[in-house]
Amino acid sequence: MISARGLKREFSDGDGGSLRVLDGVDLDVKQGELVAVMGRSGSGKSTLLHVLGGLDTAYAGDVTVAGTSLKGLGDHELARFRNSTVGFVFQSFHLVPGLNALDNVALPAFFGAQGGDAKGALERVGLGAKAGRQPSQLSGGERQRVAIARALFARPKVLLCDEPTGNLDAATGGEIIELFKSLNAEGLTVLAVTHEERVSAVAGRVLKLENGKLT
Amino acid sequence: MRASSLIRLVGLSLKRDVRGAVSSVFGVTIGIGALVFFVALGLGIGRVVREKVFPVDAQLVEVVPSQLTLGSMLGGGKIDQATVDRLAALPGVKKAWRKMTVRVPAVSRYDGEFFGSRLHLGLEVIAVGVDAELVRADVKLGEFIDPGEGQPIPAVAATRLLDIYNHTFAPNRGLPKLTPTLLLGFQFPVEFNRSFVVQAKPGPVTATSMQLVGVSDRGILAGLTIPLDTAVRLNKASGVDAETFSAVTLQAESPSHVPELAARVKEMGLKVDEQDRRWAENAGAAVLLTTSALALLSLLICLLAAVNIAHALSASVRTRTKELGIMRAVGAAKADVRALVFAEAAALGAAGGALGSVLAVAAAFALDAAALTWLPQFPFKPDSFFSIPIGLPLAGVALGVLASLTGAWWPSRDAAAIDPARALAG
Ligand SMILES: Nc1ncnc2c1ncn2[C@@H]1O[C@H](COP(=O)(O)OP(=O)(O)O)[C@@H](O)[C@H]1O
């Protein structure tokens, strides 16, 4: 489902030098797997997810997700890939203020996703009753559920989660982890990067990102 | 991105910063409002100049004898029937109408009832005979032909003369205002070869009367227009020149034939009376110049509005960096983000342009109404100082949109350049 070969990504460190965050990452995730990538803060976990999800294009190496090779895709093709093939879940939820829960879930539809079921997605994450709420009227856990419903909206092949429990207390985070578990049980491929043990505890496979390499 | 999605997203972001939107719209409103207002005023004044003050028919060429040319010394420069025939045969000439001034002075001594007032007045009268066809369309009473000796002479007054009478003469003398219909049939005595100011000719005085039969743009300004045969008869009776014409009005096939025609006429040793045309052109040019200056000023305001929108959108894009990053993450292309900013600008511009146009049109109507009530009457005072072709407000809206889109150029580029990975970090 995900295949990465020799991924390299550098940032300029501001003093004219460069910082090699990814230094030859190889990764294979099979259909239906739940994989956790662990690593200290600053180890490059978010960077890796952005590359795999087509948000970052300034990398070297090869990435194939759900049969799509990202190398050489144009901006519109990458946009369509992000729109329908992958779903992102972020640490700080990133809902659009001013849109209610239902519209936030349907946000991918604004950019072309077709056949999505916003109501069904909200019900799947247990928030069917709060479709009309603004993000500001939801708790942190509920916001993350809305964000997950949004990621599920276009029926993606892969869920890419960046510290999905990082902003949540233990109990709420636990519920979110349970949600990922059950989604994975239904056959969805999930790749979660985290530095929290409780996330990796439910993963079928745990990888470690260290010094730009994945082990 | 589909249009309906775009519209919803635009509505969303405008709703979230109503104050910013209002301030952006305000700038466009002022610029477009001023532009539409001044252009409408310029068009309106231009129309008054063209249609009322100097109603020059673009197809007509007024040919007059040249006074002091070599030709006149050789007997040329006069307009006799042969000359008229030659003029009528010039290429591009559709019609030629002769004019002959009654070459003796005339006065009207009026003493009696005048439309409900008493009038006691002596007035010099200038009468010019013309071919009937020149004014026929405006003759509303009887036929425009020589009635013969002792009969009232049909006379046509100039529209402008009536205007001047109504707005200057009548109010000053406490006389009633007159409409063309009211005037029809009005008779007054005239004595030819009599004058209060110049020496009369040796011939006899002819006492007769005139009857107004119409009001026409083609009537001569400084007098009355009568049938040509009447002028010939009166000149003959007074023993003055009844052979040559004082002018010929040529009707060109089209206005584009006029310059060529004027050149040919001059080659024949005759003059083209371009007084009215020149006045009209000068006045028209003055109006155009003023309008252009004010329109330019308004365009400058539009430019400032565009700069204002550029600032506002830049700030808005900066505060929405994260949100635009989210959109990129869920499937927006760079072009979608750029389109969103442009669409917001277009909405602001359209709103400002529409509001400005509406306000300008409302102001025009209000000023016209106020002028009707508050401004004193003056010659050529129009019913409306404005001319608002339907395309003007539409152009106002279009220009408002254009100004806003121009202002949105840079912010939209910045928005498209946002790195979503960075925007969503943390
Ligand atoms: N856009 C960027 N410009 C410069 N440095 C960056 C940028 N994004 C990330 N980095 C650096 O790359 C390293 C890895 O960042 P990140 O992938 O966010 O780590 P993690 O998610 O594991 O905490 C950090 O040192 C961070 O400062």
Ligand SMILES: [Mg+2]
């Ligand atoms: Mg991170």
